[in-house]
Amino acid sequence: MQIQDVELVISAVAPMQYPTDGLPEIALTGRSNVGKSSMINKLIQRKKMARTSSTPGKTQTLNFYKLNEAFYFVDVPGYGYAKVSKTDREKFSQMIETYLQERTTLRGVISLIDVRHEPTKDDLAMYDYLKFFGVPVLVVATKGDKVPRGKWNQRESKLKKALQLNQTDDLVIFSSTSGLGGDQIWEWVTAHLPE
Ligand SMILES: Nc1nc2c(ncn2[C@@H]2O[C@H](COP(=O)(O)OP(=O)(O)OP(=O)(O)O)[C@@H](O)[C@H]2O)c(=O)[nH]1
Numbered sequence: 001m002q003i004q005d006v007e008l009v010i011s012a013v014a015p016m017q018y019p020t021d022g023l024p025e026i027a028l029t030g031r032s033n034v035g036k037s038s039m040i041n042k043l044i045q046r047k048k049m050a051r052t053s054s055t056p057g058k059t060q061t062l063n064f065y066k067l068n069e070a071f072y073f074v075d076v077p078g079y080g081y082a083k084v085s086k087t088d089r090e091k092f093s094q095m096i097e098t099y100l101q102e103r104t105t106l107r108g109v110i111s112l113i114d115v116r117h118e119p120t121k122d123d124l125a126m127y128d129y130l131k132f133f134g135v136p137v138l139v140v141a142t143k144g145d146k147v148p149r150g151k152w153n154q155r156e157s158k159l160k161k162a163l164q165l166n167q168t169d170d171l172v173i174f175s176s177t178s179g180l181g182g183d184q185i186w187e188w189v190t191a192h193l194p195e
């Protein structure tokens with residue numbers, strides 16, 4: 001998709017700050033440092049729109065990016081990083097839960113995991129949690145450039161198995177450095193936005 005227009009409308013910590021224009025939203029969840037913010041930048045072809053960092057815990061608010069004045073990508077704080085203080089971790093999980101439970105304009109969630117590793121306990125819990133709410137999920141295995149091409153199929157089946165991926169859900173291997181998988185992600189996003 002061609003993104004002509006990007007606006008960071010709000011960095012929210014509470015529902016009263018969420019945008020009220022009723023546009024559909026796709027949110028990104030995943031462990032700290034998995035590459036959520038980098039994925040947004042690659043997909044919208046803006047190098048530094050969403051702030052990224054090699055230090056986990058960079059995104060600390062729900063960041064609503066309005067695209068083409070038609071829909072939002074919501075960048076969400078990462079979960080599960082041991083070096084983020086317990087208080088902050090609890091604050092972030094509360095923020096994420098409230099958002100996922102209350103947001104009626106949410107049309108789908110892109111759930112990111114690291115292609116190189118088995119899903120963590122938190123990754124599995126997040127996938128189950130999303131399924132419990134009945135929200136459509138696209139699992140994206142990030143940092144695909146760090147695994148040789150010959151291993152992609154094997155990693156894909158392993159991850160699907162570990163997550164016990166629902167028949168209706170898909171998995172895409174992505175790289176924010178090469179752009180691998182970007183078209184498939186856009187296809188999924190487009191299919192989950194209202195006409
Ligand atoms: N090689 C490679 N590095 C990546 C990729 N995606 C992200 N990174 C790197 O991983 C680090 C974390 O990326 P972020 O996009 O900030 O991760 P995040 O999930 O937003 O992290 P939090 O905001 O802390 O939750 C950065 O150093 C990125 O450059 C990828 O596809 N390939």
Ligand SMILES: [Mg+2]
Nearest residue numbers: 036037058059
């Ligand atoms: Mg981030």
